[in-house]
Amino acid sequence: MNNTKKITESITWIGASDNRLSRFENIFPIPEGVSYNSYFVDDEKTAVFDTADVTVADQYLENLKTVLDGRSLDYLIVLHMEPDHCSLIDKVVSLYPEVTVVGGKQTFTFMGQFFPESAQYKKLEVKEGDQLSTGKHNFKFVSAPMVHWPEVLFAYEESTKALLSADAFGTFGALDGGIFADEYDFDKDFLDSARRYYANIVGKYGPQVQAVLKKAAALDIAMILPLHGPVWRKDLDYFLGKYQKWSTYEFEEDSVIVIYGSLYGHTASAAQAVARMLREKGAGNVRVYDVSGVDVSYLISEVWRCRKIVIVCPTYNNGVYPPMESFVSDMAALSVQNRVFALAQNGTWAPVAGKLISEKLSQLKNVTVLDNMLTIKSALHPGDAEALGSFADAIINA
Ligand code: FEO
Numbered sequence: 351m352n353n354t355k356k357i358t359e360s361i362t363w364i365g366a367s368d369n370r371l372s373r374f375e376n377i378f379p380i381p382e383g384v385s386y387n388s389y390f391v392d393d394e395k396t397a398v399f400d401t402a403d404v405t406v407a408d409q410y411l412e413n414l415k416t417v418l419d420g421r422s423l424d425y426l427i428v429l430h431m432e433p434d435h436c437s438l439i440d441k442v443v444s445l446y447p448e449v450t451v452v453g454g455k456q457t458f459t460f461m462g463q464f465f466p467e468s469a470q471y472k473k474l475e476v477k478e479g480d481q482l483s484t485g486k487h488n489f490k491f492v493s494a495p496m497v498h499w500p501e502v503l504f505a506y507e508e509s510t511k512a513l514l515s516a517d518a519f520g521t522f523g524a525l526d527g528g529i530f531a532d533e534y535d536f537d538k539d540f541l542d543s544a545r546r547y548y549a550n551i552v553g554k555y556g557p558q559v560q561a562v563l564k565k566a567a568a569l570d571i572a573m574i575l576p577l578h579g580p581v582w583r584k585d586l587d588y589f590l591g592k593y594q595k596w597s598t599y600e601f602e603e604d605s606v607i608v609i610y611g612s613l614y615g616h617t618a619s620a621a622q623a624v625a626r627m628l629r630e631k632g633a634g635n636v637r638v639y640d641v642s643g644v645d646v647s648y649l650i651s652e653v654w655r656c657r658k659i660v661i662v663c664p665t666y667n668n669g670v671y672p673p674m675e676s677f678v679s680d681m682a683a684l685s686v687q688n689r690v691f692a693l694a695q696n697g698t699w700a701p702v703a704g705k706l707i708s709e710k711l712s713q714l715k716n717v718t719v720l721d722n723m724l725t726i727k728s729a730l731h732p733g734d735a736e737a738l739g740s741f742a743d744a745i746i747n748a
Pocket of ligand 1: 430432434435498499517577578
């Protein structure tokens with residue numbers, strides 16, 4: 351069954367959702383699924399913006415055939431060459447050989463790498479500022495390098511004030527029959543997924559997102575059409591505001607998360623004691639996560655949400671407990687900034703995890719690592735109450 355959604359009188363979503371894929375990029379768990387968005391323009395010339403992942407090929411090609419309704423396809427515009435959007439390019443070109451494929455110079459370089467057959471395609475190369483008219487619609491291309499690949503283009507359509515924003519403003523999460531963000535309770539249904547998507551996939555490229563937000567501010571935008579998740583036609587400032595915060599590494603909430611690793615439960619018990627003490631001293635809604643039990647992408651998302659991160663970590667092989675080391679390395683790889691860290695370390699004979707984590711965190715920009723480190727010898731005991739209290743005080747006062 352074809353499954354399309356009208357965005358405007360002439361622009362139709364022809365994408366598809368995938369609820370079977372367990373990990374996006376074979377890394378990030380997506381129990382909420384994911385949508386691959388593609389947009390069809392019904393005009394004097396027909397045009398399609400991007401394709402979809404091969405996993406949804408049947409649905410996608412049926413949708414495309416339905417909206418074309420026997421017409422030829424004039425343009426296939428490629429805003430982003432990552433395979434979740436481009437894996438069906440060659441299939442589309444083989445089905446509609448008259449199509450002209452539109453993209454930037456680097457887009458065609460990448461296309462040749464993924465599809466050597468593309469040497470034979472009819473091509474139109476565009477760059478920032480160039481325009482493509484399909485008749486009543488006029489698309490102007492905006493370069494968005496490293497959001498989050500180097501070749502990315504946005505397209506702004508003047509008559510509908512629609513911004514086709516590639517991966518920017520996208521989110522994990524299948525579309526459950528809707529297409530507009532205002533058809534959902536976005537905070538409940540998508541915000542956590544959108545933050546996790548941003549932080550893990552785009553998070554490293556905050557300055558580049560800032561650059562493109564400045565370009566977007568110069569446009570009169572009524573709709574944002576991303577490559578994943580719902581389309582925005584209302585409350586754009588709400589989501590633009592989130593992007594402003596996320597891309598400047600500002601926290602969303604002045605709240606605390608406690609992330610611990612624990613081999614046998616003693617460090618877990620200490621982490622719970624820290625959380626209890628923080629709540630009793632007025633820290634508010636403290637969340638506690640086991641680094642071994644929660645996928646690191648969720649932890650990274652929580653780092654983007656919160657201002658203060660408490661790490662409670664055992665020493666392991668005279669180093670950092672490996673799952674915690676992976677989490678700390680991921681924060682460094684994603685250029686986390688503007689956060690306060692408090693460290694508690696455990697060790698039965700030579701606790702060093704705190705010092706090693708502190709050294710790694712100190713390489714991050716504008717990060718405070720509190721001097722008051724809590725050291726646990728095997729387990730936290732009633733005799734540690736004073737140290738625990740002053741550790742919690744330091745976190746609350748930071
Ligand atoms: Fe959704 Fe960068 O691909």
